Amino acid sequence: MSQPSAPSAPQVLVVDDEPDLRTLYELTLLREGYRVDAAATLEDGWQQLQDRPFDVVITDMRLPDGMGLELLQRMQAQQRPERCIVMTAYGSAENAVEALKAGAFDYLTKPVDLRQFRNVVASAILERNNGTPRAPRPNGAAMKERPSGAAQSALDRMVGQSAPMLQVKDRISKVARSMAPVLVRGESGTGKELAARALHACSHRGEGPFVTVNCGAIPESLLEAEFFGARKGSYTGATADREGYFQAAQGGTLFLDEIGDLPLPMQSKLLRAIQERQVRAIGSTQEDAVDVRIVSATHRDLAADVASGRFRQDLYYRLNVIELVMPPLRERREDLPALCEALLGRIAQDSGMPVPVLSPAVLDELAQQPLPGNVRELENLLHRAAALSDGQVLQIDAALSASPESPVPPSAAPAATAAPIAPAPAPAAGDMPSDLQAYLDQQEREILVRALQETGFNRTAAAQRLGLSLRQIRYRIARLGIAAPGGEEANDNGAA
Structure with missing residues (x-):
């Protein structure tokens, strides 16, 4: 017909x-x-x-x-x-x-x-x-599309010409024109958001909005309103209509960072919005069509989370159509000189100072560092080195000794302090605990303290080790009254 x-x-x-x-x-x-x-x-x-x-x-x-x-x-x-x-x-x-x-x-x-x-x-x-x-x-004949100026600029911001980085850039160029959802995986500090921005810039949506959402930073009670919007009067404090992230990203890209931290109830609502391409604001009686491309990112093993029931399998398949894996810095050490040059240039521009001179000896010293926080940790280290150096030549020793990311050996880790919690006596083999909640709290507290000590009281690293979200470990630390040595609060350095 x-x-x-x-x-x-x-x-x-x-x-x-x-x-x-x-x-x-x-x-x-x-x-x-x-x-x-x-x-x-x-x-x-x-x-x-x-x-x-x-x-x-x-x-x-x-x-x-x-x-x-x-x-x-x-x-x-x-x-x-x-x-x-x-x-x-x-x-x-x-x-x-x-x-x-x-x-x-x-x-x-x-x-x-x-x-x-x-x-x-x-x-x-x-x-x-x-x-x-x-x-x-x-x-x-096949004609290979060349990236536009804006797209090439976005790719260039992903500094590095090592084989792993060239593979990432090539994959971005290939999949950018598709509507297929992309899941960007990688350790904290590997540049997952940079990759998402490059995907957006290289796509036909490059002129549209790029909206970033940190799924682990939004209170659970506000998730639906933040994602889908709300009408005036729909809940206490809603004094005007507000658009959600989906509406704000109309015609562009919605980047869902740390998607693994999204609670299960919200996962089902997100799945429906992606499948139907429609969302309903809180307090509205009608659904609005939305045209967005979904790019998500995580440092977690979502396949393991699916197996353990912490992440919906159907949503996982919807998001993980195309996978983009960001290589850690230890797998692309040859990019260190270019990365240091770019980072020092940015630091100098922000501080209004001359670009420090990076000697071969300093580069060699940096190459020996584990840098588990990847490019983010490298930038932090260079920032301190530039501030602590005398003259224009970069001095790295003082910055390394002052590094808050330096790993603390478990044997040398100071004991955690906490508000007193009456320890529950361990039951004899075969006996039942007399106070189950106190006994479980004590077990949980010991595990958390050990994880925090072994990560230098870095809550993000401890949460990763225990398979928790940052929100979950913060709640448990507060509930059990765990504090870092000296009464200082444990830090969140390394959060993606």
């Missing part, structure tokens, strides 16, 4: 072997003003693609003569500009990930919700029209 329309109308190809569904999709799209062509087999669909360009291709996963993924792979091999949406009655997280990794714009599970169907097609057409020009490439 096809209907003439204005030359400027977006062109959509539907490939499905079920006549009734094919007709339903065509009628739905025709009402939206699109020009629609249809095919019942893989080869018929491919032939139509060879005959003329389209804006969007919608294909079923299973066809009489092959798989919809094969059509997608052929399109990718020719670097065709059409955006592809995959539909399947055999919906599973694995199928979805496979389709999106193969280059699909998105996937839908049958039976398809027509409102969601229209929203996904509209988003694909918007991205298509804002992305690669439709004009066919000469002789079908």
Whole structure:
């Protein structure tokens, strides 16, 4: 079924072997003003693609003569500009990930919700029209897209030409144009947000907003309002309408930092917002369509969190379509000279002082440091060295001796102090404790104190070691009255 329309109308190809569904999709799209062509087999669909360009291709996963993924792979091999949406009655997280990794714009599970169907097609057409020009490439030859000035600048801010960093930059350039969600993994201080910003700048959304959310820093009671917005009077203190992060990122990228710290109830609400591309502000009776690309980051092992029940499996598959792993500094030591030069230049500019001279001896000394905090720790170290140095030559020894990140050996770690808590006597083997809560508190306290001592009272590092979020360990430290030596509060250095 096809209907003439204005030359400027977006062109959509539907490939499905079920006549009734094919007709339903065509009628739905025709009402939206699109020009629609249809095919019942893989080869018929491919032939139509060879005959003329389209804006969007919608294909079923299973066809009489092959798989919809094969059509997608052929399109990718020719670097065709059409955006592809995959539909399947055999919906599973694995199928979805496979389709999106193969280059699909998105996937839908049958039976398809027509409102969601229209929203996904509209988003694909918007991205298509804002992305690669439709004009066919000469002789079908592949043309490698070069990053724009802004995109190249964002990539250049990721300092380093080591093999691991070049791989990261190359992967960013390849996946930026896709709508597929990206999960950036890496230790604290490896530059996960820089990578997310580069993804945004290299994409067709580069002119749109880039909104950063630290999922571990928002009180749980405010999460829904912060993410989805709220209407005036919807809760105590809501004196005016406010937009949420999804609305603020409309047409751009929403960066969810430390996604592993998101509580389970909020995980289910986030999953629905990503799937439906619609959000409902607190106090509102209607849902608003949102067009955002999701990039998330974590220093945690989310697969292990899924196995232990701390993270939803379906949300994990939705977020981890494309994985980007940021290498730790110990795996790219050859980048140290360039990193130090860039960091010292920034430090000098901020402080209004000349750029310190970095001697080979200082570089050698830095190369011997473990730097578990990665680039963030290196910057902290250079900042102290610049402040403590006499003259223009950088002196690193004083900065190292004053480093709060220096590891404290467990044997040398001073004992933690705490508000008195009556210790519960350990029960004899086979006996029950007389006060279960006091006994459990004592066990928890001993474990926390040990983890804090072994990390120099760095709460972020201790939380990572125990599989807790920063919010969780802060609560436990406060509840059990644990304090650092001298009564000072344990620090959060190293938080991503």
